[in-house]
Amino acid sequence: EDGYDLWLRYQPITDTEALETYRDAISGVLIESESPTLDIAREEISRGLNGLLGGNVPMLSGAPEDGALIIGTPQGSEMIAELDLEGLDQINDDGFVIHSTSVRGEPATVIAANTDQGVLYGVYHFLRLIQTQQPIDDLALVQSPRIERRVLNHWDNLDRTVERGYAGFSLWEWHKLPDYLNPRYIDYARANASLGINGTVLTNVNADATVLMPRYLDKVKALADLFRPYGIRVYLTARFSAPMEIGGLETADPLDPDVRAWWQSKVDEIYERIPDFGGFLVKANSEGQPGPGDYDRSHAEGANMLADAVAPHDGIIMWRAFVYSPVADDRHKQAYDEFVPLDGDFHDNVLVQVKNGPIDFQPREPFNPLFGAMPSTSLMMEFQITKEYLGQGTHLAYLAPLFKEALDADTYAQGEGSTVAKVIDGSLSGDTLTAIAGVANTGTDRNWTGSHFNQANWYAYGRLAWNHDLSAEAIADEWVRMTYTNDPDFVEPVKAMMMGSREAVVDYMTPLGLHHLMGESHHYGPAPWIADREREDWTNVYYHRATRDGVGFDRTSEGTNAVGQYAPPVQEMFEDVDRTPEKYLLWFHHVPWDHEVSSGRTLWDELVYRYNRGVEYVRDMRDTWASLEGMIDEQRYRDTEAYLEIQEKEAIWWRDASLSYFQTFSGQEIPEEYELPAHTLEYYQSLKFPFAPGI
Numbered sequence: 179e180d181g182y183d184l185w186l187r188y189q190p191i192t193d194t195e196a197l198e199t200y201r202d203a204i205s206g207v208l209i210e211s212e213s214p215t216l217d218i219a220r221e222e223i224s225r226g227l228n229g230l231l232g233g234n235v236p237m238l239s240g241a242p243e244d245g246a247l248i249i250g251t252p253q254g255s256e257m258i259a260e261l262d263l264e265g266l267d268q269i270n271d272d273g274f275v276i277h278s279t280s281v282r283g284e285p286a287t288v289i290a291a292n293t294d295q296g297v298l299y300g301v302y303h304f305l306r307l308i309q310t311q312q313p314i315d316d317l318a319l320v321q322s323p324r325i326e327r328r329v330l331n332h333w334d335n336l337d338r339t340v341e342r343g344y345a346g347f348s349l350w351e352w353h354k355l356p357d358y359l360n361p362r363y364i365d366y367a368r369a370n371a372s373l374g375i376n377g378t379v380l381t382n383v384n385a386d387a388t389v390l391m392p393r394y395l396d397k398v399k400a401l402a403d404l405f406r407p408y409g410i411r412v413y414l415t416a417r418f419s420a421p422m423e424i425g426g427l428e429t430a431d432p433l434d435p436d437v438r439a440w441w442q443s444k445v446d447e448i449y450e451r452i453p454d455f456g457g458f459l460v461k462a463n464s465e466g467q468p469g470p471g472d473y474d475r476s477h478a479e480g481a482n483m484l485a486d487a488v489a490p491h492d493g494i495i496m497w498r499a500f501v502y503s504p505v506a507d508d509r510h511k512q513a514y515d516e517f518v519p520l521d522g523d524f525h526d527n528v529l530v531q532v533k534n535g536p537i538d539f540q541p542r543e544p545f546n547p548l549f550g551a552m553p554s555t556s557l558m559m560e561f562q563i564t565k566e567y568l569g570q571g572t573h574l575a576y577l578a579p580l581f582k583e584a585l586d587a588d589t590y591a592q593g594e595g596s597t598v599a600k601v602i603d604g605s606l607s608g609d610t611l612t613a614i615a616g617v618a619n620t621g622t623d624r625n626w627t628g629s630h631f632n633q634a635n636w637y638a639y640g641r642l643a644w645n646h647d648l649s650a651e652a653i654a655d656e657w658v659r660m661t662y663t664n665d666p667d668f669v670e671p672v673k674a675m676m677m678g679s680r681e682a683v684v685d686y687m688t689p690l691g692l693h694h695l696m697g698e699s700h701h702y703g704p705a706p707w708i709a710d711r712e713r714e715d716w717t718n719v720y721y722h723r724a725t726r727d728g729v730g731f732d733r734t735s736e737g738t739n740a741v742g743q744y745a746p747p748v749q750e751m752f753e754d755v756d757r758t759p760e761k762y763l764l765w766f767h768h769v770p771w772d773h774e775v776s777s778g779r780t781l782w783d784e785l786v787y788r789y790n791r792g793v794e795y796v797r798d799m800r801d802t803w804a805s806l807e808g809m810i811d812e813q814r815y816r817d818t819e820a821y822l823e824i825q826e827k828e829a830i831w832w833r834d835a836s837l838s839y840f841q842t843f844s845g846q847e848i849p850e851e852y853e854l855p856a857h858t859l860e861y862y863q864s865l866k867f868p869f870a871p872g873i
């Protein structure tokens with residue numbers, strides 16, 4: 179077992195009673211019509227059922243029989259049309275219904291939708307029910323995704339390196355495309371379709387214009403053709419200076435008629451090859467990327483120029499709000515300051531893509547104040563699935579709790595209950611163009627994502643993109659059952675391990691609202707001491723602001739007033755040190771070392787406590803995992819065992835380096851019930867990536 183199959187394992191059900199029940203319920207499968215997507219549905223249901231039920235699930239034709247599983251649309255199946263199924267008129271194009279009913283007098287299960295794509299999603303859902311051993315005898319399910327575009331962002335370069343990728347090289351074999359199509363592309367499409375992911379941005383936001391050249395577009399077309407029947411549209415990143423780099427123009431000014439004409443013909447060239455091309459994702463005027471600002475044009479002017487070019491083809495532009503200019507006083511405020519004044523200026527087919535937090539994918543951030551602050555603009559969410567700041571390839575950190583925390587945050591933009599989820603699913607503003615993006619963690623590793631448990635984050639992202647009401651725990655439950663086993667003696671402890679794992683990372687890296695303390699550029703390991711860089715907000719001392727008298731970033735009205743970017747009830751909460759949730763304490767406040775926190779400890783003692791709690795959690799995960807040996811296959815057991823060992827070493831490294839450093843400010847001892855750092859601060863400061871102590 180190397181984990182290659184992800185959550186689509188379809189292993190034979192071992193519980194004989196359950197197996198009997200399912201076999202009785204499903205005597206065969208009936209799919210009356212054909213299309214590329216229905217053919218995939220047919221293949222998947224056959225592969226899935228034959229795997230799970232141990233073979234012999236026939237494909238039927240003609241009349242239904244007792245226990246038939248009937249799959250299709252009312253347009254493609256007379257039997258389904260006759261049924262007038264409940265819910266079919268409520269679902270959108272990607273939705274489906276699954277009903278236990280009777281068809282022409284025979285008991286049957288029906289998976290139906292208004293489109294073939296919806297049917298495919300229904301098939302994956304039905305298989306998931308069996309994989310997780312849910313009852314299927316009395317089904318009345320009606321589901322539609324809440325968000326229209328559910329997208330992965332690949333930060334993949336054309337040389338196949340992956341920015342912030344910890345799972346090997348890029349899946350896209352540009353040098354072999356379009357002639358050779360790696361079968362893995364299909365596996366990738368299946369995995370995404372099984373979750374409802376319906377878009378993929380193939381290239382890095384730090385973009386290379388080369389991908390827009392004809393010979394590359396032929397390669398992109400080959401991937402788009404493969405992904406299409408799985409319901410996955412292809413998007414590309416557009417380098418704003420492409421008209422100069424590959425078009426021979428002197429400028430990329432978005433108001434220049436030649437530039438506009440160049441993009442229009444480039445876009446037409448793409449759509450000629452890929453009629454359902456999704457559009458562009460753009461990072462502009464951020465971290466050295468070119469953009470409209472180079473010509474004194476606004477983000478809206480830049481985005482609209484591209485939007486106008488793709489509009490005739492129904493394309494969209496996803497324009498990132500991740501910007502930071504060298505001038506602003508607090509990086510937290512920059513995206514808001516640049517974008518809020520542009521609210522209402524973006525054309526209808528533009529989405530502004532906003533990271534969940536205001537800084538950069540930290541283990542914990544408060545929600546980005548842009549959410550709720552641009553009511554006349556379509557805002558989409560950007561999560562990072564790859565764990566750049568959460569232990570990268572090895573650490574076990576289940577991210578659904580992080581995603582949920584952001585989605586459930588209340589912006590109060592239109593009174594209580596104006597959650598971030600409602601901003602991005604359009605329900606707050608009646609917006610119909612809705613989207614969500616996750617920065618992918620995939621690569622050429624056999625297990626796809628660098629570690630087995632990182633697969634859970636791809637899974638969780640997809641499930642939440644489909645339905646943000648699902649709980650982190652319910653998603654973990656599904657994933658563990660599908661990926662490993664339904665044995666409750668395994669499922670329960672592993673779920674428990676996963677549920678607290680992200681909080682543990684917060685504890686041993688950046689507790690109590692600390693942020694941005696990691697090693698320079700690679701972002702691996704602790705380095706809170708980083709100072710004296712070309713820009714203040716590239717240092718780490720800028721973010722923690724530790725001094726003899728305290729620690730934390732004063733973002734209240736006395737400080738940078740970042741709190742002023744939130745709606746009044748949120749603003750008042752973050753302004754007040756006593757009302758700020760402790761998890762954000764040092765994000766918003768500079769607090770004395772002897773400040774008493776809710777546990778009754780001083781701030782210093784609480785920091786020590788939390789850093790240790792994080793390490794202890796990892797030790798507990800190791801113990802839990804060790805107790806499960808023998809319940810799953812040896813290979814996957816060993817892989818995780820080894821990674822947890824690495825995680826423990828690195829959690830200790832984070833704790834000891836961070837406490838040794840902060841101690842130089844607090845001047846206080848580590849209380850004696852705790853382990854003391856094994857090394858001096860100078861030693862930690864001398865470590866060079868990727869060597870953690872003891873490795």
Ligand SMILES: CO[C@H]1[C@H](O)[C@@H](O)[C@H](O)O[C@@H]1C(=O)O
Pocket residue numbers: 333341342383384461465500538539566
């Ligand atoms: C793609 O660049 C990344 C960069 O590697 C990363 O360190 C930071 O998280 O954000 C940038 C961004 O999101 O644009």
